[in-house]
Amino acid sequence: xxxxxxxxxxxxxxxxxxxxxxxxxxxxxxxxxxxxxxxxxxxxxxxxxxxxxxxxxxxxxxxxxxxxxxxxxxxxxxxxxxxxxxxxxxxxxxxxxxxxxxxxxxxxxxxxxxxxxxxxxxxxxxxxxxxxxxxxxxxxxxxx
Amino acid sequence: xxxxxxxxxxxxxxxxxxxxxxxxxxxxxxxxxxxxxxxxxxxxxxxxxxxxxxxxxxxxxxxxxxxxxxxxxxxxxxxxxxxxxxxxxxxxxxxxxxxxxxxxxxxxxxxxxxxxxxxxxxxxxxxxxxxxxxxxxxxxxxxxxxxxxxxxxxxxxxxxxxxxxxxxxxxxxxxxxxxxxxxxxxxxxxxxxxxxxxxxxxxxxxxxxxxxxxxxxxxxxxxxxxxxxxxxxxxxxxxxxxxxxxxxxxxxxxxxxxxxxxxxxxxxxxxxxxxxxxxxxxxxxxxxxxxxxxxxxxxxxxxxxxxxxxxxxxxxxxxxxxxxxxxxxxxxxxxxxxxxxxxxxxxxxxxxxxxxxxxxxxxxxxxxxxxxxxxxxxxxxxxxxxxxx
Numbered sequence: 001x002x003x004x005x006x007x008x009x010x011x012x013x014x015x016x017x018x019x020x021x022x023x024x025x026x027x028x029x030x031x032x033x034x035x036x037x038x039x040x041x042x043x044x045x046x047x048x049x050x051x052x053x054x055x056x057x058x059x060x061x062x063x064x065x066x067x068x069x070x071x072x073x074x075x076x077x078x079x080x081x082x083x084x085x086x087x088x089x090x091x092x093x094x095x096x097x098x099x100x101x102x103x104x105x106x107x108x109x110x111x112x113x114x115x116x117x118x119x120x121x122x123x124x125x126x127x128x129x130x131x132x133x134x135x136x137x138x139x140x141x142x143x144x
Numbered sequence: 145x146x147x148x149x150x151x152x153x154x155x156x157x158x159x160x161x162x163x164x165x166x167x168x169x170x171x172x173x174x175x176x177x178x179x180x181x182x183x184x185x186x187x188x189x190x191x192x193x194x195x196x197x198x199x200x201x202x203x204x205x206x207x208x209x210x211x212x213x214x215x216x217x218x219x220x221x222x223x224x225x226x227x228x229x230x231x232x233x234x235x236x237x238x239x240x241x242x243x244x245x246x247x248x249x250x251x252x253x254x255x256x257x258x259x260x261x262x263x264x265x266x267x268x269x270x271x272x273x274x275x276x277x278x279x280x281x282x283x284x285x286x287x288x289x290x291x292x293x294x295x296x297x298x299x300x301x302x303x304x305x306x307x308x309x310x311x312x313x314x315x316x317x318x319x320x321x322x323x324x325x326x327x328x329x330x331x332x333x334x335x336x337x338x339x340x341x342x343x344x345x346x347x348x349x350x351x352x353x354x355x356x357x358x359x360x361x362x363x364x365x366x367x368x369x370x371x372x373x374x375x376x377x378x379x380x381x382x383x384x385x386x387x388x389x390x391x392x393x394x395x396x397x398x399x400x401x402x403x404x405x406x407x408x409x410x411x412x413x414x415x416x417x418x419x420x421x422x423x424x425x426x427x428x429x430x431x432x433x434x435x436x437x438x439x440x441x442x443x444x445x446x447x448x449x450x451x452x453x454x455x456x457x458x459x460x461x462x463x464x465x466x467x468x469x470x471x472x473x474x475x476x477x478x479x480x481x482x483x484x485x486x487x488x489x490x491x492x493x494x495x496x497x498x499x500x501x502x503x504x505x506x507x508x509x510x511x512x513x514x515x516x517x518x519x520x521x522x523x524x525x526x527x528x529x530x531x532x533x
Contacts, residue, residue: 011276012276043274052152069292077285
């Protein structure tokens with residue numbers, strides 16, 4: 001059971017975005033990194049905006065994901081989402097990766113428990129076209 | 145004043161209707177009606193229009209408008225890139241640049257929407273940039289995208305729904321005096337606002353702009369033609385459009401911005417450039433027409449354009465600063481996108497012209513300087529300053 005219905009819009013990557021989704025299929029959340037200067041960027045783009053190099057690789061996301069901001073969507077803007085509202089849509093930040101950010105959803109968390117700054121961990125979900133989506137859930141507290 | 149200094153010579157608009165009104169004419173007809181009204185308002189022959197500029201992907205292409213209106217010569221056919229209303233003031237800038245350079249002599253800026261004909265505006269569009277990184281997560285439209293910005297602003301500065309309501313109610317009060325406003329007869333109090341359904345938290349129904357049909361047009365000519373005009377000329381002191389570094393790398397721009405820019409409209413640099421070009425500061429302004437796609441986002445524009453300090457827009461609107469006639473700087477004296485009509489903010493330019501002419505239904509006495517902003521959120525956004533001659 002996916003967080004949003006399978007009839008919801010699905011990833012349809014541009015050529016320079018394909019690597020991100022190929023890695024998601026392996027359950028690896030990675031961001032694009034410039035081969036020349038090491039600048040990490042998201043969403044992916046063909047050329048490094050810092051040094052203009054066209055060569056790039058992928059770097060694994062750090063495990064310090066936190067909730068940067070969120071909304072609870074109540075008004076469905078696509079027919080497929082009419083039975084899915086209310087749902088959350090969030091921005092996740094990775095402080096150790098220069099606060100790079102990713103849009104996603106948080107599962108296993110009632111809306112009233114969403115807090116800016118809450119620690120998150122990635123989990124994997126399936127879109128209607130079989131693409132693997134990075135979603136997040138609250139990070140369990142470590143026992144001391 | 146220099147001979148080619150751009151003057152806003154005429155404004156025109158059609159009747160405004162709700163987006164699903166079945167009696168609304170076609171977009172092309174609405175565009176023609178608005179252009180004719182602007183030419184009539186200016187007192188210039190329609191045949192003298194030799195340029196057309198628009199924004200937001202308007203479907204009325206200038207050569208079609210030329211054919212429909214029988215314009216003998218077309219010297220400017222200009223579209224400002226970018227979605228939504230970001231380019232409203234930028235399209236006026238394009239018209240002014242053509243007039244100033246002599247490329248064209250009488251340019252009309254026009255925006256037309258007839259959603260019964262073309263489908264409802266602002267729904268899911270699979271062709272958005274970076275769509276694979278937003279749409280599968282249910283972020284499909286401006287309401288949810290900008291709700292993310294607003295939620296973080298509330299977290300950082302303590303901005304509240306009551307404060308957003310104060311801005312919505314001030315705009316509504318202005319609309320009550322505007323006979324063309326769609327919401328002229330509909331009152332809005334805090335209780336009604338709070339009880340309205342949630343669209344994308346924290347935005348309720350009454351935080352969101354209207355969805356309307358209608359067209360608006362603004363005519364730009366050089367100062368050397370001012371003596372032929374029917375109305376007192378309004379000077380375009382400066383107009384700018386643009387986007388700050390990195391603003392487009394992410395849906396609706398801001399997602400990768402550092403925190404001090406995240407809860408903004410990305411227009412602070414644009415504001416500084418605008419005021420420098422107009423040789424004014426924010427404190428010189430008498431009145432402002434700020435593109436209000438959502439209450440809270442228009443409030444962020446107040447911060448970016450220096451009407452109040454960063455993070456202070458909540459108390460600023462709650463204290464009545466933007467309410468006519470008692471506020472220190474009345475905002476959206478026509479009712480804005482929230483309560484007059486949603487024609488992608490060209491109506492804000494028209495209201496700016498009315499304020500400088502002294503003909504607004506919420507007239508600021510002796511208004512000499514009016515700020516107008518384009519849609520905040522998308523890149524590029526735009527802004528202009530109008531002044532009395």
